Amino acid sequence: MEEKIAKLTENCTAEISAADSESALYAVRVKYLGKSGLISELMKGMRELSPEMRPLMGKIVNEARGKLESLFAEKGKALHESELAARLAAEKIDITIDKAHPVGKLHPLSAVRKRLVDFFVSMGFDVMEGPEVETDYYNFEALNVPKDHPARDMQDTFFIGGNTLLRSQTSAAQIRYMENHKPPLKMISPGRVFRNDDDATHSPVFHQLEGLVVDKGITMCDLKGILESFAKHFFGQETKVRFRPSYFPFTEPSVEVDVSCAICHGKGCRICKGTGWIEILGAGIVNRKVLRTCDIDPDEYTGFAFGFGIDRIANIIHGIPHIKLLYENDIRFLKQF
Amino acid sequence: MKLPVCWLKDFAAIGNSSPQEIADALLSVGFEVEDIIYAGADIDKVVVGKVISCKPHTNSDHLHICMVDVQSEILQVVCGAPNVKTGDVVPCALVGAKLPGGINIKAGELRGVMSYGMLCSGKELGVDDTVIEGAEVDGLLQLPKDIPLGTDIRKVLGLDEYVLDVSVTANRPDCQSVVGLAREVAAAMKVKFTPPVNKYKTVEYDGEYMPEVKIDDELCSRYTGRLIKDVKIERSPDWMRKRLRLADIRPINNIVDITNYVLTEIGQPLHSFDVRFINKGIIVRKAFKGEKITALDGKEYSLEEDMLVIADSVKPIAIAGVMGGEYSGIMSDTTSVFLEAARFDRRSIRITSRKLGLRSDSSARYEKGVDYTSVDEGRERALYLIYKLKAGKIVDICSDAGEKRPEERVIETSAERICSLIGKDIPKQTVEKILRALDIKVESKPRSDKLVCTVPLYREDIEDFADLSEEVIRYYGYDNIKSTFLKTASCTEGGESDKDIRSGEIKELLCGFGAYEIMTYSFIPEKACDMLRLDDNDDRRNYIKLHNPLNEDTATLRTQLTHNMLSTIALNLSRGNDEVRLFELGRKYIPIKGAELPDERSTLSMGFVGKKENFYEIKAAVSAVLSYFGINANINYSAQPFMHPGISADISVNGQTIGYCGSVHPTVMENYGIGGNVFIAELDLETLLINGKSDVKYAPISKFPCVNRDLAFVVSDQYNVGDIMKTIKNACGQDLEQIQLFDIYKGEQIESGFKSVAFSLRFRSQDKTLGETEINTLINAATEKVKSVYGALLR
Incomplete structure (x- = not known):
């Protein structure tokens, strides 16, 4: 009996090591350890042994079975690993081939607008979009530009007839906002504006962002503060801001604001026309007449307003040479941003 | 405004400051200098030379070989001019010289003889008789014999001058003049300002005909006139002609030149009539219906009843402030002149000038606004110049009608108030000093903050303390104030509207579909409706027309975005970009009956182009947008005339069509010049964007197997x-x-x-x-x- 077991163990060990696949190994396992395998058969023969011998032989058989089980496990693992490795190797593909699943992009103007809006919203500014077709009142009269005022020459307006026109400035939204909101208020109004002007540097459609703050004790220094952080945020920490006196009917005092040229850092280049400065926006302290028009007491409240071209900001940030490229929508252009 | 530096020096003691320094000073106080122009920029290395010998060229029938003394050396120059001769003093372009038209002079051989330069005609130097007499002769420009040899020709021609092109803001009509800008320059550069002094002698009135003046309309607030007799119409002196040319004004004759000179220097338009043609007095009135006038430009204008005219007893003799009549203008035989200096309503001038399509330096100036004082300043300046130039005798009689000198505006304020808008406490003394330099009288009492400011009449823009605040900060300098960050402001919440947020999310969603956002103009041409085959009664034909479009492409406001999408696709295809996915989220403009403003509706359009595209691709993108809103839409085969009837769908929500998607009708494809696989979609998102989707509530997930x-x-x-x-x-x-x-x-x-x-x-x-x-x-x-x-x- 003992000999038989040793022989079976020896044979099985040899067959395990000879098995070259998981299925061959499984066949060996069935042959020896299966329900009616050779080892099980041997166990059946136990009945014939003397009661004293049975526990002894049982121990021997179980030891042999345990040994074989661990050999099966070891071999099984090795076979599984090599077979998996072979399968993985066979499954290898050419990863350099591209499957076109492009992801689109926002238009550069949209992307810049989003950044601008996020910047001002983070400082507590409300965002309002006004109508693009406006009345003369909101676009001019209420902004202290009466009919036939020379300031109207500053903007070539598209007229629709009667009292309606295409707004030439987002400042129109200022008035609408102040009609419905009373100080303290902070708002921006990004949007589309129109001018009857079409040449290399002008587009009849472009985008502006108007900003307005009205509260107690608002000063020119506050305006400078906001615009400096705006300029640094968009054009880099090194950016310098310059205020120059100017004129807008709806602000008094009025300023024109330049930022140091991000391209040449003030040395003078083609972008800044050699001046080292790039004009980016107009601003000022809200004209007292405008506040009065909106039923806000100018002796109690003051405010500042600013407005700039989103197109211009986008062009500066991305180095886009012509405003027209923004509206052509050539996909090769749109893919760049 | 063209500001010649030499002219500026008459009033502002700027010494030898460079044009750039003056420009910087102007910029710092709010006057942008758009350009610094050097009048002689076209010419270089051309000097005065004397022909000391002149021999015919042996190898030519018209060339001469000249020896020319240019002071530093004697040059051999071959010259082809017919009028060259020994002793001539003429312009000589040296080797390396630059002439107008980009001509460069080099040493060269002419028929075997070396020539080291070129003798020049007036034409070659780009000048005519108005610049220097003799410039238009056939041949060399003969210069006066007393000019030192070697002198730079630009000095001789009055071209060695700088002109600043100053941009004057609309609130400062007083600075549309040399004197006005000189006052600002002087204050900015802290140098002395000397106002013009006008001294002249008159002759006694001797009963000559002097038209009486009557103002019959409030659009003219003042009208003054002076009589000049024994006028001699002639060429004005070189210095005046030179300055006018630098200011871009063409010299004509002494009387006309004087009025233009005053317009530039003082900013007051003047007009001179030949007194012979003023029939019994002058009346300033509105034109009668059907009245006509032939203006100085030789054209006849039909006047309307809201136009202001200067008339005599029978006819209009000038369109007030715009242009004089040809009939009563200055002619070579004019001997008696009626000189007008007046103030007209700027709005009226603007309307008249626009309606007639007639602009002049005078109307341009009046439109910007002429103040009370400039009428007198301008007239007196002109009389002084007439006297100085001996252009005529000033008769001691004056017509003057209209308003009396108004009171100067007095603003009672304080330094504190002025500084409250600036945000910096500028010392009271500094505030006073700045205001005084600007001709504003300031009274202040010691131990009191109060300032009483009297504003000169020409500063009509200064109305209250905010305007004074601007004057102070202009000269105090923005560089000298420190930034603060809304130090007194309250907290505000802020944020974007839900509609804006949703629009942003829709855009991101479509980017995920591989679509690129486009932005197109809000305009479309009228023919777009036909290109899209819209029915005559299609609502989209009811569009807003622009009153003054740039061209036919900007004639109307879009009532759909599809036209622009198809045009953009056409542009891309024409450039070989044959696989594109595009979308636009923009407004269309739907007129509302009886309302002043249209309904501006946020609308989405898409265009998918390329081999791999099909109906289901674009439908998937449309479905994604609708599912963003949680909308169950119905679809039917599209009824849009521009869509392929079998490969497109109309999309409706609650029985209302909100859009369409699919393939484009072949005829429409042809209309846009596009071919290939093109799918488009358009969805009116306005209602969806405003209403959004209701807040989503959790629904339990089934625990059971499927x-x-x-x-x-x-x-x-x-x-x-x-x-x-x-x-x-x-x-x-x-x-x-x-x-x-x-x-x-x-x-x-x-x-x-x-x-x-x-x-x-x-x-x-x-x-x-x-x-x-x-x-x-x-x-x-x-x-x-x-x-x-x-x-x-x-x-």
Whole structure:
């Protein structure tokens, strides 16, 4: 009996090591350890042994079975690993081939607008979009530009007839906002504006962002503060801001604001026309007449307003040479941003 | 405003400051200098030379070989001019010289003789008789013999001058003049300002005819006139002509030049009439209906009843402030002049000038606004110049009608108030000093903050303390104030509207579909409606027209975005960009009857172009947008005239069509010049963006297992898969978790006119495990329904 077991163990060990696949190994396992395998058969023969011998032989058989089980496990693992490795190797593909699943992009103007809006919203500014077709009142009269005022020459307006026109400035939204909101208020109004002007540097459609703050004790220094952080945020920490006196009917005092040229850092280049400065926006302290028009007491409240071209900001940030490229929508252009 | 530096020096003691320094000073106080122009920029290395010998060229019948003394050396120059001779003093372009038209002079051989330069005609130097007499003769420009040899020709021609092109803001009409800008320059550079002094002698009035003046309309607030007799019309002196040219004004004759000179220097338009043609007095009145005038430009103008004219007793003799009549203008034989200096309403001048399409330096100036004092300043300056130039005798009689000198505005304020807008406490003394330098009288009492400011009449823009604040900060300098960050402001919440946020999310979603955002103009041409084959009664033909479009492409406001999408696709295809996915989220403009402003509706358009595109690709993108809003839309074959009737769908929500998607009608493709695989979509999102979606509430997820089954039918081609799926869904009820089409087949084994459609169904119940019998019951119900409704066969 003992000999038989040793022989079976020896044979099985040899067959395990000879098995070259998981299925061959499984066949060996069935042959020896299966329900009616050779080892099980041997166990059946136990009945014939003397009661004293049975526990002894049982121990021997179980030891042999345990040994074989661990050999099966070891071999099984090795076979599984090599077979998996072979399968993985066979499954290898050419990863350099591209499957076109492009992801689109926002238009550069949209992307810049989003950044601008996020910047001002983070400082507590409300965002309002006004109508693009406006009345003369909101676009001019209420902004202290009466009919036939020379300031109207500053903007070539598209007229629709009667009292309606295409707004030439987002400042129109200022008035609408102040009609419905009373100080303290902070708002921006990004949007589309129109001018009857079409040449290399002008587009009849472009985008502006108007900003307005009205509260107690608002000063020119506050305006400078906001615009400096705006300029640094968009054009880099090194950016310098310059205020120059100017004129807008709806602000008094009025300023024109330049930022140091991000391209040449003030040395003078083609972008800044050699001046080292790039004009980016107009601003000022809200004209007292405008506040009065909106039923806000100018002796109690003051405010500042600013407005700039989103197109211009986008062009500066991305180095886009012509405003027209923004509206052509050539996909090769749109893919760049 | 063209500001010659030499002219500026008459009033501001700027010494030898460079043009750039003056420009910087102007910029710092709010006057942008757009350009610094050097009048002689076209010419270089041309000097005065004397021909000391002149011999005919042996090898030519018209060339001469000249020896020319240019002071530093003597040059041999070959000259072809007919009038060259020994002793001439002429311009000589040296080797390396630059002449107008980009001509460069080099040393060269002319028929075997070396020439080291070129003797020049007036034409070659780009000048004519108005610049220097003799410039237009055929041949060399003969210069006066007393000019030192070697002198730079630019000095001789008055071209060695700098002119600043100053941009004057609309609130400062007083600075549309040399004197006005000189005052600012002097204050900015802290140098002395000397106002013009006008001294002249008059002759006694001797009963000559002097028209009496009457103002019959409030659009003229003042009208003054002076009589000049014994006028001699002649060329004005070189210094005056030179300055006018630098200011871009063409010299004509002494009287006209004087009025133009004063317009530039003082900013007051003047007009001179030949007194012979003023019939019995002058009346300033509105034009009569049907009245006509031939103006100085030789054209006849029909006047309207709201136009202001200067008339005599029978006819208009000038369109007030715009242009004089030809008939009463200055002629070579004029001997008596009536000189007008007046103030007209700027709005009236603007309207008249626009209506007539007639602009002049005078009307341009009046439109900007002429103040009370400039009428007198301008007239006196002109009289002084007439006296100085001996152009005529000033008669001691004056016509003067209209308003009396108004009171100067007095603003009572304080330094503190002025500084309150600036945000910096500027010392009271500094405030006073700045204001005084600007000709504003300031009274202040010691131990009191109060300032009483008297504003000169020409500063009509200064109305209250805010305007004084601007004057102070202009000169105090923005560089000298420190930034603060809304130090007194309250907290505000802020944020974007839900509509804006949703629009942003829709854009991101479409980017995920591989689509690029485009932005197009809000305009479309009128012909767009025809290109899209819109019916005559299509609502989209009811658009807003622009009153003054740039061209036909900007004639109307868009009532749909499809035209611009197709145009953008056409542009890309024409450039070889044949695989593009585009979208635009913009406004269309729908007129509302009886309302002043249109309905501006946020609208989405898409365009998918390329080999791989098909109807289902764009439909998937449209469905994604609708599902963002949680909308169940109905679709039908599109009724849009510009869509392919069999490969496009109209999309409706609650019975209302909100858009369409699919393939473009072949005729429309032709209209836009596009071909290939083009799919477009448009959705009116306005209502959806405003209403958004209701807040989503959690629904429990079933804990029970699912059962998957497939079903395939053979069904007639006329039935749509979507309908069959709907039928199955309805038949199976809520335990059908999902149904998907997984195969559609036509061809072998399937009778022609039929198709095989196969669906995979997933069943799952919310509250129990579905048994085999329950599933079979549902499947049978669905099968029977599809069989009976569509005559389908189960495969």
